[in-house]
Amino acid sequence: MATITASLVNELRQKTGVGMMQCKKALTETDGDLDKAVELLRKQGAAVAAKRADKAAKEGRIYLIETAEKAAAFELSCETEPVSNNDDFVALAALAVKAVETQAIASVEDLKAATVDGKKINDVLQDVLVKIQENIDFRKFAEIKKSANSVFGVYSHMKGKIGVITELAYEGSADEAALKAAAKDIAMQAAAFAPVALNDAAVPAETIEKEREIARAQIEAQAQATGKATKPEFVERQLEGRVAKVLKEIVLEDQEFFMSEKNPKKLNVKDYLQEVVAKQLGLSSLKVVNFIRFERGN
Numbered sequence: 001m002a003t004i005t006a007s008l009v010n011e012l013r014q015k016t017g018v019g020m021m022q023c024k025k026a027l028t029e030t031d032g033d034l035d036k037a038v039e040l041l042r043k044q045g046a047a048v049a050a051k052r053a054d055k056a057a058k059e060g061r062i063y064l065i066e067t068a069e070k071a072a073a074f075e076l077s078c079e080t081e082p083v084s085n086n087d088d089f090v091a092l093a094a095l096a097v098k099a100v101e102t103q104a105i106a107s108v109e110d111l112k113a114a115t116v117d118g119k120k121i122n123d124v125l126q127d128v129l130v131k132i133q134e135n136i137d138f139r140k141f142a143e144i145k146k147s148a149n150s151v152f153g154v155y156s157h158m159k160g161k162i163g164v165i166t167e168l169a170y171e172g173s174a175d176e177a178a179l180k181a182a183a184k185d186i187a188m189q190a191a192a193f194a195p196v197a198l199n200d201a202a203v204p205a206e207t208i209e210k211e212r213e214i215a216r217a218q219i220e221a222q223a224q225a226t227g228k229a230t231k232p233e234f235v236e237r238q239l240e241g242r243v244a245k246v247l248k249e250i251v252l253e254d255q256e257f258f259m260s261e262k263n264p265k266k267l268n269v270k271d272y273l274q275e276v277v278a279k280q281l282g283l284s285s286l287k288v289v290n291f292i293r294f295e296r297g298n
Contacts, residue, residue, distance in 0.1 A: 002032030016041050017131045045126030052135040058297035060084050062163030063093055064154050065100045071152040071165045072100050072143040073292050079134045088128045095121055108138045142292045153183025157191045164190045167290040172283035182277045190293050195252035198291060215242035253288055
């Protein structure tokens with residue numbers, strides 16, 4: 001059996017950041033083979049993740065990336081707020097940001113498999129798991145590829161608790177800074193009012209059906225309380241009205257634009273962009289065509 005020297009233990013510790021006793025144990029189990037010890041500790045990192053998978057990872061950060069060709073968002077989650085400020089957590093996130101900026105990433109799996117500066121992100125993740133001993137993982141990823149005559153708005157709320165990216169498409173010519181400011185305003189709207197879809201057509205059918213069921217139950221409860229039966233045709237009319245009201249709350253372009261000083265007429269987002277911002281900027285058209293909204297822990 002190989003002699004496990006203090007210098008070898010220290011070298012492994014420098015490579016992995018793991019405590020001295022854990023490094024010594026790994027080297028003992030691998031007969032002093034440094035590379036195998038690193039691999040073992042990484043495997044133990046995976047074991048840490050599996051062991052703590054039932055622990056709620058509701059902290060972390062939403063990271064937003066914008067380049068000339070795309071905008072993207074991902075969540076790196078952890079169990080406790082202090083870990084999200086840990087140097088190793090921050091370095092892992094920075095590596096992931098660089099991967100998104102420089103490579104074609106389409107999913108969480110792609111992100112973990114990416115190699116940046118000679119380091120595979122998933123390997124670095126395993127190292128961090130071993131060192132921190134918390135449930136840490138990349139939870140979700142989304143990307144918007146930039147179209148011609150469009151701008152991105154990027155907004156991070158409460159140190160990455162919520163992250164929003166919007167894409168506005170325009171016809172005409174306008175100052176890019178003014179366009180991006182408008183796009184950021186809409187991103188702030190989405191952060192505050194949590195839309196689930198861009199427009200009515202994008203609302204999932206199951207969401208509409210669920211709202212219809214809720215509205216029907218409310219109408220039936222009201223009829224029972226008053227002792228007055230409602231004619232079926234009136235029920236349907238009430239259902240449509242109540243669902244339409246809900247859609248105005250959950251559809252981004254139908255929500256009332258929230259900055260009252262800019263929107264004294266209380267226009268919805270769609271009309272505000274077209275009737276106010278487009279006219280101010282001399283554009284023939286301005287509309288939201290895409291958005292991403294991530295909220296930490298959801």
